[in-house]
Amino acid sequence: MRKITYREALKEALREEMRRDPRVFLLGEDIAQFGGSYKVTQGLLDEFGPERVRNTPISEAAIVGAAVGAALTGMRPVAELMYVDFSGIAMDQIANQAAKNRYMFGGKAKVPMVLRTQGGTGRSSAAQHAQSLEAWFIHIPGLKVVMPATPYDAKGLLKTAIRDDNPVVFIEHKLLYPETGEVPEEEYLVPLGVADVKRAGEDVTVVAHSRMVHLALRAADRLVADGISCEVVDPRTLDPLDSAAILRSVEKTSRLVILQEAVAQCSFASEVAALVAEEALDCLDAPIRRVTALDTPMPFSPRLERFVVPSEERLIAAVREVCA
Amino acid sequence: MRKITYREALKEALREEMRRDPRVFLLGEDIAQFGGSYKVTQGLLDEFGPERVRNTPISEAAIVGAAVGAALTGMRPVAELMYVDFSGIAMDQIANQAAKNRYMFGGKAKVPMVLRTQGGTGRSSAAQHAQSLEAWFIHIPGLKVVMPATPYDAKGLLKTAIRDDNPVVFIEHKLLYPETGEVPEEEYLVPLGVADVKRAGEDVTVVAHSRMVHLALRAADRLVADGISCEVVDPRTLDPLDSAAILRSVEKTSRLVILQEAVAQCSFASEVAALVAEEALDCLDAPIRRVTALDTPMPFSPRLERFVVPSEERLIAAVREVCA
Amino acid sequence: MAAGKSVPRARVSVSRRATPATALASPAETMTPTREQALHIYRTMLRIRAFEEKASELFLAGRLPGFLHTYIGQEAVAAGVCVHLTREDTITSTHRGHGHAVAKGARLDLMMAELFGRKTGYCGGKGGSMHIADLDLGILGANGIVGAGIPIAAGAGLSARMQGRATVTVAFFGDGASNTGAFHEGLNLAAVWNLPVVFVCENNLYAESTPREVHQKVKDIATRAIAYDIPGVVVDGMDASSVFAAAGEGIRRAREGGGPILLEAKTYRFMGHYVGDTGAAYRDAAEVERWKQRDPIVLFRRGLLEERGFPEAEVATIEAEVQREIVEAVTFAEESPEPDLEDALRDIFA
Amino acid sequence: MAAGKSVPRARVSVSRRATPATALASPAETMTPTREQALHIYRTMLRIRAFEEKASELFLAGRLPGFLHTYIGQEAVAAGVCVHLTREDTITSTHRGHGHAVAKGARLDLMMAELFGRKTGYCGGKGGSMHIADLDLGILGANGIVGAGIPIAAGAGLSARMQGRATVTVAFFGDGASNTGAFHEGLNLAAVWNLPVVFVCENNLYAESTPREVHQKVKDIATRAIAYDIPGVVVDGMDASSVFAAAGEGIRRAREGGGPILLEAKTYRFMGHYVGDTGAAYRDAAEVERWKQRDPIVLFRRGLLEERGFPEAEVATIEAEVQREIVEAVTFAEESPEPDLEDALRDIFA
Numbered sequence A, B: 001m002r003k004i005t006y007r008e009a010l011k012e013a014l015r016e017e018m019r020r021d022p023r024v025f026l027l028g029e030d031i032a033q034f035g036g037s038y039k040v041t042q043g044l045l046d047e048f049g050p051e052r053v054r055n056t057p058i059s060e061a062a063i064v065g066a067a068v069g070a071a072l073t074g075m076r077p078v079a080e081l082m083y084v085d086f087s088g089i090a091m092d093q094i095a096n097q098a099a100k101n102r103y104m105f106g107g108k109a110k111v112p113m114v115l116r117t118q119g120g121t122g123r124s125s126a127a128q129h130a131q132s133l134e135a136w137f138i139h140i141p142g143l144k145v146v147m148p149a150t151p152y153d154a155k156g157l158l159k160t161a162i163r164d165d166n167p168v169v170f171i172e173h174k175l176l177y178p179e180t181g182e183v184p185e186e187e188y189l190v191p192l193g194v195a196d197v198k199r200a201g202e203d204v205t206v207v208a209h210s211r212m213v214h215l216a217l218r219a220a221d222r223l224v225a226d227g228i229s230c231e232v233v234d235p236r237t238l239d240p241l242d243s244a245a246i247l248r249s250v251e252k253t254s255r256l257v258i259l260q261e262a263v264a265q266c267s268f269a270s271e272v273a274a275l276v277a278e279e280a281l282d283c284l285d286a287p288i289r290r291v292t293a294l295d296t297p298m299p300f301s302p303r304l305e306r307f308v309v310p311s312e313e314r315l316i317a318a319v320r321e322v323c324a
Numbered sequence C, D: 001m002a003a004g005k006s007v008p009r010a011r012v013s014v015s016r017r018a019t020p021a022t023a024l025a026s027p028a029e030t031m032t033p034t035r036e037q038a039l040h041i042y043r044t045m046l047r048i049r050a051f052e053e054k055a056s057e058l059f060l061a062g063r064l065p066g067f068l069h070t071y072i073g074q075e076a077v078a079a080g081v082c083v084h085l086t087r088e089d090t091i092t093s094t095h096r097g098h099g100h101a102v103a104k105g106a107r108l109d110l111m112m113a114e115l116f117g118r119k120t121g122y123c124g125g126k127g128g129s130m131h132i133a134d135l136d137l138g139i140l141g142a143n144g145i146v147g148a149g150i151p152i153a154a155g156a157g158l159s160a161r162m163q164g165r166a167t168v169t170v171a172f173f174g175d176g177a178s179n180t181g182a183f184h185e186g187l188n189l190a191a192v193w194n195l196p197v198v199f200v201c202e203n204n205l206y207a208e209s210t211p212r213e214v215h216q217k218v219k220d221i222a223t224r225a226i227a228y229d230i231p232g233v234v235v236d237g238m239d240a241s242s243v244f245a246a247a248g249e250g251i252r253r254a255r256e257g258g259g260p261i262l263l264e265a266k267t268y269r270f271m272g273h274y275v276g277d278t279g280a281a282y283r284d285a286a287e288v289e290r291w292k293q294r295d296p297i298v299l300f301r302r303g304l305l306e307e308r309g310f311p312e313a314e315v316a317t318i319e320a321e322v323q324r325e326i327v328e329a330v331t332f333a334e335e336s337p338e339p340d341l342e343d344a345l346r347d348i349f350a
């Protein structure tokens, strides 16, 4: 199968959905002629013109608010926040408007919008440009949250997100854009709410999403030498969460390590740990382990950033510990 | 000992700290002659004047931003957000500025400010005025998060928060303001990061905070009839969390139920569950249970609100289940 | 070496009339409500007033949950603006939203049922006073967050543009809301994209307890239009005819592609910020009295009878009809069932 | 029935000179930099330029982590403003903050070490280019969030007022930042509280790739001052002397209790948005060339020599000193240790 980058895969998803449905349009900062900070939208202006690829002022609250208003009235906006770190500015529109309008209005409204953004570490972007804030969105009922790890998932999930009739927060990873992977030529969709077992294994379940999936897969390779067989479960959609897939895996392996780039407290990793402690405690042969960023803002220095962010070594140590 | 209301206790804390330290001042919407939406600041304008009890425009980002700027330059602001639900507007200033300035600046700054706000359900305030968003703040390194349940704790913790050299998010509960409790005449402080066992027990640990402490205590009374002895642990400070106190209790009781008004996903309850699943899994004789709001925006109808919010009945059922 | 030059007057886009005269039909044609429009405005104002008075009474009697912000005193604004709107046009509203909904055509029975938290209410009892919406009528929702409707209105205007509809969106909001970041971002976006949005600022001189001069220095909020290079217009918000004329110009202009305007209506809420607040802590009784002398309903009724010569009987019929409608609305609400518990779990996702 | 009246010019607070002439000493006294001030401005501009050129070179050579936004082309603004500030005065800055820090007195070696992520850097390697701060020098921090420094500046101004200090705060930000909610809320708050804050908008015509006319309609950002009823002033940001004069008036006015102003400096960044961006995707080479013809350093140097008759040697000495300082700064940075791993866990809480 052909291989394309995560960036290309995302762009294909946007392009195909824009061709398919004239209601789909893009808005965000520097997404038009500049093609976006990470160049995902490059070239789309040429094909779709400035009405459907709209550069905005630096007004994150208005970007999301306008998307909500457009979604309520028959359009299907894909809004971009350049960094997930900027969502603090738009959080009211995301959490109080997009997420709640349908419910507050007794089901009489739909808010079919996607909020594309990117997060994560690895480029020495420091504390305000390298966060992993998915927990904020997962915590709000009414939002779906998607974080793809591969080009295949990125394309298939983004297409599904655009067709979904609800607000979907779609968080890409800044280090993944140049990564390549197999993506079919023909059209496909990846459903929301369905996890993917990225590697089957017997001894321990590693739940990881976004960039951490790759780290988990590399660690799993190395752990073979220890005689440890890791199952890597990528939820892909963090909300709705495919709890069944996680529980199924833990029932098989009896051991759980959760790996994420976000800090631990009140995070997705906490949620998965809680889920398993509620639903499958009896299956566990060892304490659950969370391997997360250390509990600090993200430092600038590459040396410190590497120290704070989960590493293969830390994951391997945790896996060895639960398998001991 | 004399009994005063939670509201009075908070006001005493503000008054005493403003008398003690001229750098302490208040800013927020309608806090001056109007005394605040829940009347906590009523009367303070008379004593301290408009320079220290400052009514602001409806500008939540600027309220918090101005507090950050004042804190960086030698003042000790106590800013008020009328509802925690409005923090989405100020989230950048809270999470990217207040929380991170010290760290980003290599320890050369201090941001001694308190962000007072209130949350919770019980008044049919609907989806945008009844949230419990503590998880958002706990998730951000650099913030402390306090949620008092009693007048005693409210006063002692608020005084400590004001003297703390860091940003503290102090979340009151809208239903607790008229509740009374014992509060000494003489000055006292309650330290941050120290849980309080609100009721000692043997069979099951119930971790609850804010209004839910009272619900847990009532349920514990009723559960005596079942022969179940509940230990109710109130962390009071959710960040930094007194993990040791929780673990100590679970080691004793071997059973854990976590009760909160917030929804479950990526919440404080998830965090406590994860903590115990990591640190004390071997002690557990039963699965952990989270008793939380149902996974919906908060409905307006009192009947539906009561249904969505945790009830004594739901807590009792969960306790019985883990003790079965 | 010269000091920085002040922004010269010539380069400042001073607020101007909503419409360059040439872009529209003659003012005479648009400025005066037709007979039908006048009666509609009057009925709308009465419906709002009656609804709010009844709701307040019910609330004070402990019959309604939550809290209520009434629109009493401001009726001329919603009525004078919305009479220009078609069903397809859209509005965004506020915590003080009953008047906007009524003026945009909402049914009083469904609104009342919502205030009671009943299953038959506009939101099935899940929204309450602050979240009444009817997408079919273009009511994109009241809003509990001050200012939040403003960017949403821009988005609705964008939809209209992109879908090639000649509809307009009206964003209602208060003087207090004009200090929110959402106001600034929303107006700027609508301006640069030349969207068909009419921003109606109801300046009732207070944001909760805070007098306007404490929360902003600018005398007329309409001057803030200059910051976006769009027209800013001030109108007497107690006079439905003035509102009618100014809003008519602005809406027509927006509909024809002329872009957004900021219309400031000087008005006053006769009651407290919410039902239960007397307002005595921050407003002077004499001030309230002065404004009540200009009750928009009384003024407009006088105009109908004295200036336009409507027969008293015609006006009285409307009044009676509205009274009946209110009684029926309350009965409907009271007789409606509570929502089912499972309703709480519905409508989170489409 | 009259249509809504446009906001009459008379009631609009049109932007005006920063200072009512009476409130200040004679313009002559304040408007021209003294000899010492002129040399300071020149040295500051050179230090900024040299720092940025060296940093860009290092970055392109792969020696610096993260990303960099350089201030090249805009030096006259920071230099012309900050020469009026005492050590106790404070500033807030932006992602493009090196120039502001240098102008407020930051040490180049500590800045360079921070860009390298070293332990000796201003933030111990934890902040990097976008977060340089020195509280002792009143530098309240660069900021990765566009617009976020603006309300923080209001808070710093409030401190000064409440502590009875006669200090001022300068908030630097760009044209793009003037569309953020934080701008609106921050300026409004400073205006209603009459705070000693000078808001300096560096209008370099672009927000990243977005030309100013795409992100706002207003021609002069200074006109937005009208929305807060404070003075708005436009100045030639390529001419340090003009900046000096206008900023001097505004700062003095603020210091004396006259309240905030909005000072817009028309300027240009000579390089891309960040080091690595050529700008070619959105800027025309001819436009860039035209602005480079007005290089603020060249212009000011010419003024020093030709108009004010400074000896060439004096100017050249400064240039040599700055070159030396840069070399030393790089050496310092390169020789500095990396932070210790445990440093990552420090400084979260005081």
Ligand SMILES: Cc1ncc(C[n+]2csc(CCOP(=O)(O)OP(=O)(O)O)c2C)c(N)n1
Pocket: B029, B058, B060, B082, B086, B089, C095, C096, C144, C145, C146, C147, C173, C174, C175, C176, C177, C178, C204, C206, C207, C208, C273
């Ligand atoms: C963002 C936000 N801040 C504060 C509030 C609390 N609040 C509700 S109404 C109100 C005053 C609004 O004033 P204005 O915009 O003038 O509208 P009015 O009530 O006068 O109609 C405030 C502060 C809120 N709901 N949302």
Ligand SMILES: Cc1ncc(C[n+]2csc(CCOP(=O)(O)OP(=O)(O)O)c2C)c(N)n1
Pocket: A029, A058, A060, A082, A086, A089, D095, D096, D144, D145, D146, D147, D173, D174, D175, D176, D177, D178, D204, D206, D207, D208, D273
């Ligand atoms: C709130 C926010 N939105 C977007 C960005 C990404 N960003 C960084 S700089 C910039 C452009 C800023 O433009 P302007 O304010 O004119 O400053 P300039 O770069 O021209 O100095 C943008 C969009 C950001 N850092 N913060």
Ligand SMILES: [Mg+2]
Pocket: C174, C175, C176, C202, C203, C204, C205, C206, C207, C208
């Ligand atoms: Mg008002």
Ligand SMILES: [Mg+2]
Pocket: D174, D175, D176, D202, D203, D204, D205, D206, D207, D208
């Ligand atoms: Mg710019």
